[in-house]
Amino acid sequence: MKKDFIIQVVPLIRLPIARTQVFSYLFHEPIKRGSLVEVPFFSRVILGIALESRNDFPRKGNFELKKVKKIIREGMVSKKQIELAKRLADTYLSSLGTAFKMMIPKIAKTKKRERGGTTRLENLENSGWPKEIVKSRDQEFALIGSKKERDQVAFLAMEKMQKKKKQFLYLASEIFSAAALFEKLKKYFPEEEIALVHGAISKGEIFEAWEKVKSGSAKIIVATKMGLFLPFHDLGAVFVEESADISHKQWDMNPRYNAAQVARALADIHKAKIIYSNSVPSVEIWKRKKEESLKIIGIGAENPAKPKIEVSNIFKERKGVDFPIGKELYGLLSNAIEKxxxxxxxxxxKGFSSYSVCRSCKTVLRCPDCDRALVYFEEKEEYRCLHCRHKIDLLSACPTCGSCQFSHQGVGLQIVEKKIMRLFPSARVLRLDSGVSKSKKESVRVLKALENGDFDILVGTQVALKSGSLCEFDLVSFPSFDDLGSISDFNSRELVFSLLGQAESLAKRDGILLVQTTYPDNFLLTSFQEKNYEIFFDKELKERKKTSAPPFSRLVKIFYREKDKKKIDAESQKVFSLLHALSDSNIDISEPYEPFSAKKRGCYYKNILLKAKPGADIRKLPIFPFLGGLKKGWAIDVDPISTI
Known part of the structure; x- marks a missing residue:
């Protein structure tokens, strides 16, 4: 009689986290751990990952197990990937199948692609930091300096890892940043040894990169957060670009992980080094520096030449016809173009303005599905919601009074671009925003222009701060700096401080960073201008400790969405009452509250904030079984980037 084997399989679907995540099936032979299989699950056939095989045995009551239908691919995920998936699911309160699903690319036929030539690394041998990083027994470092200096260290570290036959992961915060660095790397390393992975490339290109990483032929991997789940052959180092950047957070789908934290787990599993590459320290890095648990390497400190930081008070210029292009900014731009x-x-x-107001009744034009202000886009003469696909044409009537005349308030990318083109008609103006970075055709166009210097003025959203791998700037400016800190949250000041640091890191050493503001005496601005990092971060830590905000607590935000306003109020209050009854002194639970965007895509939202001790294992708290059984409509966000 032929003997069967029991196969433990994780279905690649989202399951309630309090429910079992591993199911038993039968197969006529053992299946290699990590193999991708096809299995029946209730009335459908789904994919799963095989974790374990063992001999079948007599079962009481003649209990029948379903059979594995077929093996799709053996060894689809590695042993280390399995460990990472388990950590990810445990940390972010996600189903194990959802964690594994991010590691499975769509299997596709690969195409032969043309490869460019390479040149030698030049003018990078002056820095001794890569050698110190590679040889040091420390596994974690924070690298602080300009974008150009940090890239130099990264390139030499890549070269040293290559010689040791180890893989190097460069974790970029944005798609455009990854694409820009890839273009630069192709000049110094063989293209067949580099893999680029981000959400804007095709599934076939992703699978090709996946195979190169798995085989070990890709020595340098440049990727956004999805690159964390590649099947690394022999990972030696992880380089995290701007570790505090909110783009590292997966915020719109489960598991809602922070890529910088997952990178730390990945490095630990592979016994690899991890380098946090920041323009300025983050609050967490500063705290760990004070605790002497993380070494900070400040590069470029020996060079006294630094970009000049200027703050321009534009309070009296707000009503000017050229606003937000102030007089000082105009003069600096004129000088830059002339030279x-x-x-x-x-x-x-993005867009022409922040919001639009009816001139007759002063009603703000809003999206009916999101309750957010519609943004005017002049080039298509329409108003759009930035949260959904709702849009109306230019001649739409005010829903309150029927008037068709609106005034545009606030500063948007398009109005700055329009003013620049009017003031400097001969200048070559380039635009860069998230729409450009997600379009392959537009992204390639902008990348080539930046690389070849075929522009005079780059106008962009925060995505433009990721262009530093291809060029440096003589002038960097925030025309409307006050908009950056318009929403108050526990980490708002840190994020704005980081943006200032990123902007400065793109300026040449003899360049200028100009900040236009109506509050020139702002503590954050003066601290940055005077380089009083210690004063700024010590004050930030003191205030966060007082309010038990991270890193002095572990936050978990649970939120509920529902189309019926009355139902969402009742459900959120019910869940709060049950959580409060189950909680102990180790956790604080807030009353249900509306987020800043209380309605999105036709659904209302309510948040409940849980505050535990730093590093707390949420699964060991008494509220976990209840969290694991939350009904459909609830979502869990561990370590949220925003509480509002």
């Missing part, structure tokens, strides 16, 4: 220099203007919002 064939490069300028970067960073604007906080």
């Amino acid at each position: 064939n220099k490069k300028a970067l203007l960073v604007v906080n919002r």
Whole structure:
């Protein structure tokens, strides 16, 4: 009689976290751990990952097990990937199948692609830091300096890892940043040894990169957060770009992980080094520095030349016809264009303005599905919601009074671009925002222009701060700096401080960073201008400790969405009451509250904030079984980037 084997399989679907995540099936032979299999699950056939095989045995009551239908691919995920998936699911209160699903690419046929030539690394041998990092027994470092200096260290570290036949992961915070670095790397390393992975490339290209990483032929991997789940052959180092950047957070689907934290777990599993590459320290890095648990390497400190930081008070210029291009900014731009220099203007919002107001009744034009202000896009003469696909044409009537005349308030990317083109008609103006970075055609166009210097002024949203791998700027400016800190949260000041650091890191050593503001005496601005990092971060830590905000607590935000306003109020209050009854002194639970965007895509939202001790294992708290059984409509966000 032929003997069967019991196969433990994790279905690649989202399951309630309090429910079992591993199911038993039968197969006529053992299946290699990590193999991708096809299994029946209730009335459907789904994919799963095989974790374990053992001999079948007599079962009481003649209990029948379903059979594995077929093996799709053996060894689809590695032993270390399995460990990472388990850590990810445990840390972020996610189903194990959802964690594994991120590691499975769509299997596709690969195409032969043309490869470019390479040149030698030049002018990078002056820094001794890569050698110190590679040889040091420390596994974690924080690298603080300009974008150019940090990239130099990264390139030499890549070269040293190559010689040791180890893989190097460069974790970029944005798609455009990854694409820009990839273009630069192709000049110094063989292209067949580099893999690029981000959400804007095709599934076939992702699978090709996956195979190169798995085989070990890809020595340098440049990727956004999805690159964390590649099947690394022999990972030697992880380089995290701007570790505090909110783009590292997966916020719109489960598991809602922080890529910088997952990178730390990945490095630990592979016994690899991890380097946090920041323009300025983050609050967490500063705290760990004070605790002497993390070494900070400040590069470029020996060079006294630094970009000049200027703060321009534009309070009296707000009503000017050229606003937000102030007099000082205009003069600096004129000088830059005259001397064939490069300028970067960073604007906080896409579109023409922040919002539009009816001139007759002063009603703000809003999206009916999201309850957010519609943004005017002049090039298509329409108002759009930035949260959903709702849009209306230019001649739409005010829903309150029927008027068709609106005034545009606030500063958007398009109005800055329009003013620049009017003031400097001969200047070559380039635009860069999230729409450009997600379009392969547009992204390639902008990348080539940046690389070849075929522009005079780059106007962009925060995505433009990720262009530093290809060029440096003589002038960097925030035309409307006050918009950056318009929403108050526990980490708002840290994020703005980081943006200032990123902007400065793109300026040449003899360049200028100009900040236009109506509050020139702002503590954050003066601290940055005077380089009083210790004063700023010590004050930030003191205030966070007083309010038990991270890193002095572990936050878990649970939120509920429902189309019926009355139902969401009742359900959120019910869950709060049960959580409060189950909690102990180790956790604080807030009353249900509306987030800043209380309605999105036709659904209302309510948040409940849980505050535990730093590093707390949420699964060991008494409320965990209840969290694991929350009904459909609830979502869990561990370590949220925003509480509002």
